[in-house]
Amino acid sequence: MDSFNRWIWSMAAVFVVLVATTGAEVIDLRWVVASDYTLWTSSLAQRVITINDMFPGPLINATTNDVVKVNVFNKLDEPVLFTWNGIQQRLNSWQDGVSGTNCAIQPGTNWTYAFVVKDQIGSFSYFPSINYQKLTGGFGPIRVNNRIVINVPFPKPEAEFDLLIGDWFFSDYKVVRPGLGVSVDVPDMILMNGKAPYGYSKSISHESFNVTKGKTYRFRVSNVGTTLSFNFRIQKHKMVLVETEGSYTNQIMLDSLDVHVGQSYSVLVTADQDDSDYYIAATPKLLNTTDDSPLVAKGVLHYANSGSSVGVSPPSGPDPWDIEFSVNQARSIKWNLTAGAARPNPQGTFNVSNVTLSETIILHGSEANISGLYRYAVNNVSYLAPDTPLKLADYFVNGSGVYQLGDFPIQSVKETASFGVSVVGATHKGWHEIVFQNDLLSMDSWHLDGYGFYVVGFGDGEWTIGSRSTYNLYDPVVRSTVQVYPKGWTAVYVFLDNPGMWNLRSQHLKNWYLGEELYVRVHDDDPNPAKENAPPENLLLCGMFGEPMAPSSAPEPQSGA
Template sequence: MATRVILNLIVCFLVGASTSGVRGEDPYLFFTWNVTYGTISPLGVPEQVILVNGEFPGPNINSTTNNNVVVNVFNYLDEPFLFTWSGIQQRKNSWQDGVPGTNCPIATGTNFTYHFQVKDQIGSYIYYPSTALHRAAGGFGGLTVHSRALIPIPYDEPAEDYTVLVGDWYTKSHKELRGFLDSGRPLGRPDGVLINGKAGKVGVKQEPLFTMEPGKTYRYRICNVGLKASINFRIQGHTMKLVEMEGSHTVQNSYDSLDVHNGQCFTVLVTADQAPKDYYIVASTRFLKDVQTSTAIISYTNGNGEASPELPPAPVGWAWSLNQFRTFRWNLTASAARPNPQGSYHYGAINITRTIKLANGVSRANGKLRYGFNRVSHINPATPLKLAEYFNMADKVFKYDVMKDEQENTTDFIEQPNVVNMTFRNFVEIIFENHEKSLQSYHLDGYSFFAVAVEPGTWSPEKRMNYNLLDAVSRHTIQVFPKSWAAILLTFDNAGMWNIRSEIWERTYLGEQFYASILSPEKSLRDEYNIPDSTLLCGIVQGLPKPKSYT
C-alpha cells in the first residue's frame, strides 16, 4: 500500500510539473482520493453513500494562497464520476473545472489527476460530485484557502478553525432519486438535515462536534452542501460576526442567525463568552412546508452543564432573508480577501456592453420534467463542449447561442446543449428572473461577480438606480427569491468554457444550466493554458492527436 501511495505521488508530481502556466516555485499539496460506496445511517435508515477515503463527508482541503493542489482521484463506483471545485477561480484553466461540459468523466476502475492553483481568494469553499445525482449520496467536503503570512486578514487569528457542512438529506439512494426525475417526478421535500454528516436531536446524547475554551474566538466556515433547501444556521446563546463570504471579506456585522442558500459559504467568528456548558448548533430548512431541523453540540472545555432543550427560533418568511442580504457589504479596507480577477474595483463606473435576462422555467410536456433558462433546457453531449471546441469540432457537437439574451414569447422548450458565446473581456450584466413561487440559487464557475441587487417584482432598466455600485460583495453564488430578480455584473476575462447553473441539483440535472464560451482571439498562453497531457478524451475526440499548443 505504501509503495502505491509513493508511486501516486510521483505521478502527481510529474503531471503537476508538466502543466503549463503554473509557477514552479509555489508549493504543492498532493492528495490521493479513493471514491467508494459505503453504508451508513445518518437519518436512522441504512443507505448507500459515497465515501472519499472512507470518510463522509469527505476530507477537508486546507490550502494557502498560490498553492498548487493536486488530487489523484480513483473511481471505485459503478458509474462514471467527476468532482467540481465550487467557487475556486481557476484562471485560464477550465480544464480542471470538473463538470461534464469541460471534462470526460472518470470511468469506473480508473483514475484522473486534477491540478489547479488557488490564488488570492482567501476563504471558504466546497467540492462535490457534478455527475448524475451523485451529490445526493455525498462525496462533498470543505476546501479552505488561507492567507499567506505577509497578507494580513482584517481580524485577529482565531484559536481554531472549524468547517461546518450543512444540508438537506434524503433517505433514498441517488439512483432512486434519479429515477424519480427521469420518470417526470420532482424530488419532493427532503427527509432531514445533516450537520457534518450527522443528524442530532434535542434530548438525545451527542458527542461534541466542536469544543471552545472560555474567552477565545473561533472561526466557523459554514457551507450549504444540500440538494434543495436553504438552511438557517444559528448557535444557541451566541452571536456570529460575519467576516468572509465566498472569497471576499465582508463588513463585520453580527447576526443571531444566517440564511445559507444552496452552494453558499459564510465564515463567521464566534467568541466563547457564555456560561461554560454545552450549546446546540441548529440547522433548519427554510421556505419548505415541513421544517426539518438538526442539531450538534458545542462544548466548553471546562463546561459542566447540558445544552438547554429550548432552541433559538428560526426566522419566518423570505422577506427577512432578503433584508439580511441587503446588510452584506464588501470590506473595502481589507487587504485580503479582495479578489480582483474581473474588471476594476470601481465596477460601478464601467460601461455595460451586454445585458442577459435569464428567466427560469419548467416544462412538463408529455409527462417529461425539464427545467431551463429562457426555454432552453441543457443536455450534456457525449463529447464535452470544451473538448469539441478545442479540437475545432464544435459544429459536430453543439450550436452557439441557441438561447437568446431574453426569453422569447413561445411555450416550446428546446432540449439541446446550451452554449452562449461571450466576447472576451466584455463587461456584462446578467439578470436572473425567478417567475416561480420557490427560491432559486445560481452559481457561476471560474468567476466572481458583483451581486449588485436582489429585489422583488420584475426587472426593468430603471431598476439599475437601485444597484449597489460601491461595495457589493464579490461572490460566485446568488439567491433569487420567489417572484423576484437578481442582478450581477462581471467582466468575462477568464478564457475557457464555464458553467452557469442552478445549485438546486434536480434543476441542474434536468437542464437548468448553460455554458459560457469565452475565447481569446490571440489563442495565447497569456490568456489560457494548453490542454494538459493528462486530459481524458472521449466522444468524437477520443484517440485524436491534440491540436497544436498555444505559445
C-alpha cells in the same frame, strides 16, 4: 519538440517559478471514491459516497497560489466527476470537473486533477457533479488561506471549524434519479458534517465543537445540500460575519444567518457565555418544522468546563417564510473595501461604480414540459448534455457537430420549450450584467464556475431597466453563488477575463440535473490577450474523440491524503 510538449514543459516551469517565488506549495492528494452501506446518518442503512472512507470527504487546505493535485481513484460502479465549487482556476477550465468540460472518470480507473488556487482566498466546497451523486455524499470543504504577507482583517482565531450543513434524503440516488418528476421533494433530514441532529438517536452521533471560555473561533459554514436554504444560529451567541466565498465582508454582528444552496460563509464566534452546552441550529427556509423535526439540524457548542447539557429546545430564529428578512440581510452583506485578500492592495481597488457594460444577459429559470417530460429550463431551453464535452469540441473542432453559438436566446424566452445544448458566446475582458429571473415559487441559487459575481441587486417581480436605479454599485459583495427569491430577480456584474468554457447553473440539484444550466464560452481570437492553458497531458477523451478509458489495473493508494 512539438507544441504540446513545449506547453507541458512551460507549465512545469511556471509551477516551479510560482512555488519558488511565492512560497506556494504543491499539495498532492490521493482520493479513493467508493460507496459504503452503513448506518451513517440514521437507523437505516443507505448508500453513502465516501472519500478515503470519510463522509463528508477530507478537507482541502491550501494557501493562495498553491498547486493542488487530486488523484481520484473511482471505486464506484459508474463514472464520476468532481467540481470545485468557487475555485476560479485561472486559464484552466480543463480542470473544472463538469460534463461540459471533462470526460468522466470511468469505474476502476483514476485521473488526476491539477489546478492553481491563483489569487484567491476563502471558504468553498467540492462535490460530485454528475449522475445525481451529490444526493448521496462525496462532498467536502475547501479552505484557501491568505499568504503570510497579506494581513487578515481580524485577529487570528483560536481555531477554525468547517461546518458542512445540508438537506439529506434517505432514498438511494439511483432510485431517485430515474423517477424525478413534478412532486414536491421534501428531504428527510438536515445533517451537520454528515451527522444526524442532536437527540435523534442514541446510536447515531451528533456534531459537537469544543471551545474555551473567552476564546474566539472561526466557523466556515457551507450549504452542501441539494434543495433547501437554511437559517443558521448558535444559542445565546452572536456571530460576526467576516467572509463569503473568497471575499472579506464588512463585519456585521448577526443573531442568525441565511445560507442558500451552494453558498459558504465565515463567521467569528466568541465563547462569552457561562460554561455550559449550547445548541448550534439550522432550520429550513420556506418550510414549516417543529423543534423535534429531523429537518432541524442540531449540534452542540461545548464549553471545556461545561457542567450542563443543552436544553429541550434549540434557539428560535426568524419566520422561515419571512422573505423580507432574508432580502434585507442579503443587502446588508457588503464588500470590505479596505481589506486586502489574495493581494496586498485593497479589495476596493476593484469596483463596479463606473464600468461600461458590454452586454446584458437575462436568464429565466422555470419548469417546462417537453414531450410529456418534466424538466427545468433557462429561457425555455432545457440543457441536454451531449456525449462529447463542449470543451473538447471547442478546442479540437471549434464546436462543430456538438453546439452552435447564437442558438440560445440571451434576452428572451422561447415560446415553446425545447431541449438544447445551450452555449453563450461572451466578450473576453468585457463587463457583463446577468439578471437571474426566478419564475418558480421556490428558492433558487445560481453559480458560475471560474468567476465571482458582483451582487448588485435583488428585487420582486420582473426585472426592468428601471431596476438598475436600486443597484448597489459602491460596495457589492463578490461571491460565486447567489440566491434568487421566489418570483423575484437577482442582478450581478461579472468581468469575463478568464478564458474557457464555464458552467452557469442552478445549484439546486434537481433543477440542474433536469436542465437548468448553460455554458459561457469566453474566448478572444486576438493573440495578445492571455489565453487559456492547452489541454493537460492526461486529457481524457470520449464522445466523438474516442471511447472512455477501459478499467485499469492501477494499484489502489493508501487511504488518506
